[in-house]
Amino acid sequence: MITVSQALAHLFDLVAPLPVEEVPLISASGRVLARDVRAGRDQPPFAASSMDGYALKAEEVERDAMFKVIGEAAAGHRFEGQVGAGQAVRIFTGAPIPEGANFVLLQEDASRRSDVITITGDPGSKANIRPAGGDFTAGTVMSAPRRLTPADVALLASMNIAQVPVTRQPVVAILSTGDELVMPGEEPGPDQIIASNSFGLHAMLRDLGALPRLLPIARDTMASLHTAFELAADADLIVTIGGASVGDHDLVATAAKQIGLQQSFYKVAMRPGKPLMAGQLGDAAMIGLPGNPVSAMVCGHVFLAPMVRTLLGLEHKSAPSKKAMLAEDIKANGGREHYMRAIVRDGAVTVFDNQDSSLLTVLSQANALLVRPPHDPARKAGDSLSYLPI
Ligand SMILES: Nc1nc2c(c(=O)[nH]1)N[C@H]1C(S)=C(S)[C@@H](COP(=O)(O)OP(=O)(O)OC[C@H]3O[C@@H](n4cnc5c(N)ncnc54)[C@H](O)[C@@H]3O)O[C@H]1N2
Numbered sequence: 509m510i511t512v513s514q515a516l517a518h519l520f521d522l523v524a525p526l527p528v529e530e531v532p533l534i535s536a537s538g539r540v541l542a543r544d545v546r547a548g549r550d551q552p553p554f555a556a557s558s559m560d561g562y563a564l565k566a567e568e569v570e571r572d573a574m575f576k577v578i579g580e581a582a583a584g585h586r587f588e589g590q591v592g593a594g595q596a597v598r599i600f601t602g603a604p605i606p607e608g609a610n611f612v613l614l615q616e617d618a619s620r621r622s623d624v625i626t627i628t629g630d631p632g633s634k635a636n637i638r639p640a641g642g643d644f645t646a647g648t649v650m651s652a653p654r655r656l657t658p659a660d661v662a663l664l665a666s667m668n669i670a671q672v673p674v675t676r677q678p679v680v681a682i683l684s685t686g687d688e689l690v691m692p693g694e695e696p697g698p699d700q701i702i703a704s705n706s707f708g709l710h711a712m713l714r715d716l717g718a719l720p721r722l723l724p725i726a727r728d729t730m731a732s733l734h735t736a737f738e739l740a741a742d743a744d745l746i747v748t749i750g751g752a753s754v755g756d757h758d759l760v761a762t763a764a765k766q767i768g769l770q771q772s773f774y775k776v777a778m779r780p781g782k783p784l785m786a787g788q789l790g791d792a793a794m795i796g797l798p799g800n801p802v803s804a805m806v807c808g809h810v811f812l813a814p815m816v817r818t819l820l821g822l823e824h825k826s827a828p829s830k831k832a833m834l835a836e837d838i839k840a841n842g843g844r845e846h847y848m849r850a851i852v853r854d855g856a857v858t859v860f861d862n863q864d865s866s867l868l869t870v871l872s873q874a875n876a877l878l879v880r881p882p883h884d885p886a887r888k889a890g891d892s893l894s895y896l897p898i
């Protein structure tokens with residue numbers, strides 16, 4: 509059996525960043541910026557008022573001073589003239605500051621009679637002016653790669669970038685296998701259960717920014733598996749679930765090899781996830797996950813997520829871990845790297861008593877996988893250990 513990091517190295521050999529495509533800004537959120545982009549203009553493009561009030565000269569600002577209002581500046585409509593001594597321009601938030609003015613008096617601090625204002629409040633020393641280029645200047649760079657957030661989309665819009673270069677989203681085919689499986693909502697027979705981890709992986713892949721595609725459940729026959737693989741032919745990554753172990757009905761690897769799978773490895777020294785398998789199938793990478801629901805989801809966090817991030821042109825490394833203090837003593841680990849379902853609360857980590865790889869109730873309560881290296885000795889409360897947030 510190979511180690512988790514050896515398995516990851518093999519998986520990274522199977523994937524590379526996908527090509528760049530341009531999408532309209534409206535579709536850019538959640539996509540990965542593929543090339544650096546530069547602002548085409550300054551923002552704001554002119555010194556602008558940050559308040560509604562009167563633009564005038566700062567040197568003349570004092571209580572009871574009087575000014576003649578000579579015009580108006582609104583957002584989108586500048587005042588074309590010059591503000592002279594003893595003069596003011598009525599101004600609104602976002603409007604360009606007129607020539608000659610360097611201060612905006614809040615309207616709450618002025619009283620107006622006809623075209624004359626008097627400073628009645630304490631105007632303070634803040635000019636209430638946003639400088640030209642105060643947010644960004646022409647040429648300011650947004651660096652790639654970067655998964656675009658809603659805030660990034662707003663910034664790109666402000667930079668006047670209407671078409672955004674992004675990495676193509678990987679199409680990931682998800683194939684559940686097994687005679688015992690039916691779809692959620694169906695009426696299962698007495699020996700049947702509901703396909704679950706395929707939906708969990710679909711959700712995980714969508715969150716990662718991939719385009720997951722759920723295939724129909726394949727039965728435990730060569731014909732059914734071959735048909736399913738044909739349906740996955742245009743995927744960038746094919747994820748099978750189940751049929752990976754040593755039983756008489758575990759046919760996935762045999763079926764894939766019959767249609768040309770170049771297998772890179774089979775079996776990893778980890779728990780759960782031991783019967784993991786991967787290779788190249790046509791133009792796609794293929795990864796065969798064990799069927800136990802928690803095993804498949806743990807492999808999703810440990811292997812699928814780094815593969816998808818690589819396809820998207822993001823970082824090319826294992827899932828990022830954090831450190832927490834053990835809340836209670838735990839026993840020594842066996843020979844496989846153990847990803848223990850756990851809860852991290854206030855910096856302390858507690859593992860669940862029952863670590864069986866079929867328990868979705870436990871996985872759903874967990875927010876962490878405590879990572880125990882092979883043969884990790886018994887640990888005491890207070891020891892600092894690594895975990896993957898999930
Ligand atoms: N003699 C041995 N038996 C087993 C070994 C072994 O080393 N020697 N390894 C065990 C381990 S560890 C795992 S993990 C499982 C993996 O088995 P498979 O990948 O072949 O998975 P299946 O047998 O098809 O299913 C296992 C379990 O999970 C359920 N399942 C499968 N797919 C789904 C799905 N999409 N949604 C929900 N549940 C699913 C399935 O009904 C089984 O209960 O093998 C052990 N055996």
Ligand code: MOO
Binds near residue numbers: 780782783798
């Ligand atoms: O490796 Mo299996 O995934 O332990 O349950």
